Amino acid sequence: MKSVKILTLLTMLAAVSACETNTDTNGSANRANVNAVNTANAANTNALPAVQNLTEVPRPPKIADEMKTRGEQDAAAPTVTVIEPKNGANVQSSTVKVKLALGGDLKGYKPMKDMTTGMGNHIHVILDNQPYEAYYNLDTEFELRNVADGQHTLRFFPSRPWHESYKNAGAFQMVKFTVKNGGADTTKPATTNANQTMSNANTKTAPEGKDMKSSKAGAVDAAKPLLTYSRPKGEYKGAEADAIMIDFWLSNAKLAGDGGEYRVKYSVDGGDAKFIDKWSPIWLSGWTNGTHNIKLELVDKAGNVVDNGGYNSTTQEITVAK
Numbered sequence: 216m217k218s219v220k221i222l223t224l225l226t227m228l229a230a231v232s233a234c235e236t237n238t239d240t241n242g243s244a245n246r247a248n249v250n251a252v253n254t255a256n257a258a259n260t261n262a263l264p265a266v267q268n269l270t271e272v273p274r275p276p277k278i279a280d281e282m283k284t285r286g287e288q289d290a291a292a293p294t295v296t297v298i299e300p301k302n303g304a305n306v307q308s309s310t311v312k313v314k315l316a317l318g319g320d321l322k323g324y325k326p327m328k329d330m331t332t333g334m335g336n337h338i339h340v341i342l343d344n345q346p347y348e349a350y351y352n353l354d355t356e357f358e359l360r361n362v363a364d365g366q367h368t369l370r371f372f373p374s375r376p377w378h379e380s381y382k383n384a385g386a387f388q389m390v391k392f393t394v395k396n397g398g399a400d401t402t403k404p405a406t407t408n409a410n411q412t413m414s415n416a417n418t419k420t421a422p423e424g425k426d427m428k429s430s431k432a433g434a435v436d437a438a439k440p441l442l443t444y445s446r447p448k449g450e451y452k453g454a455e456a457d458a459i460m461i462d463f464w465l466s467n468a469k470l471a472g473d474g475g476e477y478r479v480k481y482s483v484d485g486g487d488a489k490f491i492d493k494w495s496p497i498w499l500s501g502w503t504n505g506t507h508n509i510k511l512e513l514v515d516k517a518g519n520v521v522d523n524g525g526y527n528s529t530t531q532e533i534t535v536a537k
């Protein structure tokens with residue numbers, strides 16, 4: 216049953232990486248209308264005609280099944296060491312080499328893309344506060360290209376094939392580095408050597424009208440509470456969009472339901488704020504076709520966003536094409 220779904224996905228994505236996005240505007244528009252009607256019919260009477268009525272659902276059975284086939288991997292505690300760039304490095308080039316080492320209690324966990332499914336364990340790599348890109352095989356080189364002059368951050372953490380992050384101590388790393396006289400073309404995005412886009416330059420207006428043309432680090436303090444947005448990301452097609460996961464990394468902060476004082480606040484398309492009080496992924500179903508903005512924020516007891524270089528309030532756009 217898995218192989219049928221995967222085959223469809225592969226056909227749609229062609230040679231594009233599972234973590235990348237592409238669009239299908241005509242098809243999406245037609246299906247959007249049908250879906251809006253369906254959603255409106257199903258909506259509660261206490262709401263005005265709803266465009267989208269999201270509900271939290273359990274971990275999808277497909278993922279629960281996949282976990283069973285992975286042996287002990289989901290109980291692993293992988294740790295990441297950043298070999299390059301070194302924290303505080305000055306790089307005299309717009310090309311920045313990334314080198315990582317994986318350690319810890321791996322229990323068979325190994326980042327690697329399965330060539331038949333296009334999926335596999337991988338590391339999430341985040342430049343500044345942009346959407347992550349996937350690094351699948353640590354034995355192959357990973358380079359950032361066209362990185363603009365100025366200070367930048369990179370964040371890394373291991374992830375499962377369905378993009379759920381490992382949350383053990385040492386899994387997450389952040390480094391700061393500075394590009395000087397790199398000569399990047401700031402009208403174009405930073406990319407990887409595999410041509411994955413690392414920043415939103417040269418695209419339509421970024422969420423909240425932010426100019427992301429030359430992505431820069433925030434004034435982020437690695438010792439302060441930090442929420443790292445991970446998922447959702449990119450485009451969700453067909454059954455993938457039935458339940459979409461929200462997942463994030465938390466540093467130096469414990470959530471209220473885990474005995475701490477912080478909460479993760481989220482909203483979709485500027486709608487009502489909801490809260491996540493335990494550090495684990497949630498899945499939402501009821502998505503309508505089209506683009507959606509997801510905002511994730513780390514808030515304190517009083518409900519205020521915890522300031523940390525702007526990284527604790529992040530909005531990313533996804534596309535749903537059921």
Ligand SMILES: [Cu+2]
Nearest residue numbers: 234349374378
């Ligand atoms: Cu991923």
